[in-house]
Amino acid sequence: MRWMSSKLTDVCRDLQLAESDMREIREMEERSRLRTIVAGAVVVAGSFVAGYLISGYASSESYPFSAATAGPIIAAGSWKRRWQLGIVLALLAFLSFFLGAALRDPPSFGAGTYYEAYSRKT
């Protein structure tokens, strides 16, 4: 394992850790990072487009509700409002994406107490 110090490589052998395991850990972390970035970008962009389109529809003639019931932001329909709604939805998506990611994958390290494994499992 050229990317590891020789002493660490020796100790890894004691724990039956092969080079392929190390490569797998490394690739998994890289893939995970890439997945997070791509998924985050897709969610945020998708939310922005949705917000933009909803705002446009709400201000169109085919929208069945009045400005009063639709609320001032949606019904206003100006370019400025549409951009604002798009940005607000994109921010919400951004936050929920990271919250979801944090809840989905229980951490492998740094458990504060011995029963956190259980807490996280459930």
Added chain:
Amino acid sequence: MSCAVWEFTLECNLRCTHCGSSAGVPRKDELTTNESFSVCEQLADLGCTDVSLMGGESFLRSDCFTIARSVKDLGMNVCFVSNGTMMDRYIDKVRRIEPKVVGISLDGVKESHEQVRGRNTWEKTVSAIELLRKSDIQTTVITTVSKLNFKDLPKLKEIIIGKGVNWQIQIAMPFGNFQRELTLSREEFYATALFIAKERIRNKFEDLPVVGAHCYGYYSKLLPGCHWNGCTAGISSIGITSDGNIVGCLSMGNDRFLEGNVRQRRLRDIWESADSFPYNRKTGEMIPGPNCTGCKNELECGGGCCSVSYSMTGMFHNDPYCFCAIEKEMLDV
């Protein structure tokens, strides 16, 4: 406060070579049953959600389950940590308490486990794990690693996988009975972390949830699932010794870190005092040690686990077992 770890008695039926509190005989003046009830009430009053009863061996105190019931009745979760050697005697009482989880110490295969914990302990401990699972009680196997047993981890995994238990791996620290020369080298420490990472990839979390404890987890560039928000001692957790002393963490048994005693002061006074737990609360005054100086994660990390940092280097904010530093030194990532 979310968690209290309570050394319920220092009495223990074992004399483990790595025991940080040198357990064996009870402390001179352990809290009485009534004083313990009062502690429970004060913990509930502070909003504590989880109370972990450990020792010594907490089951050796005759009022252990009475106090555990009080904890439950006050709306908090009870957790036990045990060496498991007497579980056959107490399993019915444990089941009736409905603990959130029971932690059982298993330090390796028979030979190394008994080298640490004494003869004829391994089978009893393994039986305890099976007994708990048969009783449908959530069980965490706690393995404390040192030079004596870290090579056992692969074999130990084969023993516990499929048993429906959680597995927490933590490192032995040089205090109490444990000899400094048996602590893991940084290479050995990092290799155990790689082992944890590998097992997390190989097994579904539901099949064998392996976690590195508070002593693992500072800003790795390589290891997945590595989160660390700083030491929780005195921030969200507290340690209570069997004679009523309050510390941030039971692994910080040095008299210097005693914040008060529940016989002299209300727990709330100790917890809310501006002078308590300065090593973690007065972050503005934090001076990083040589291991952490110049690290970009210094403020968020706080220099790692206070107990590890202090026991290994004699100072806080200087944890030598840090993924970030080890990777810089030993890996090309």
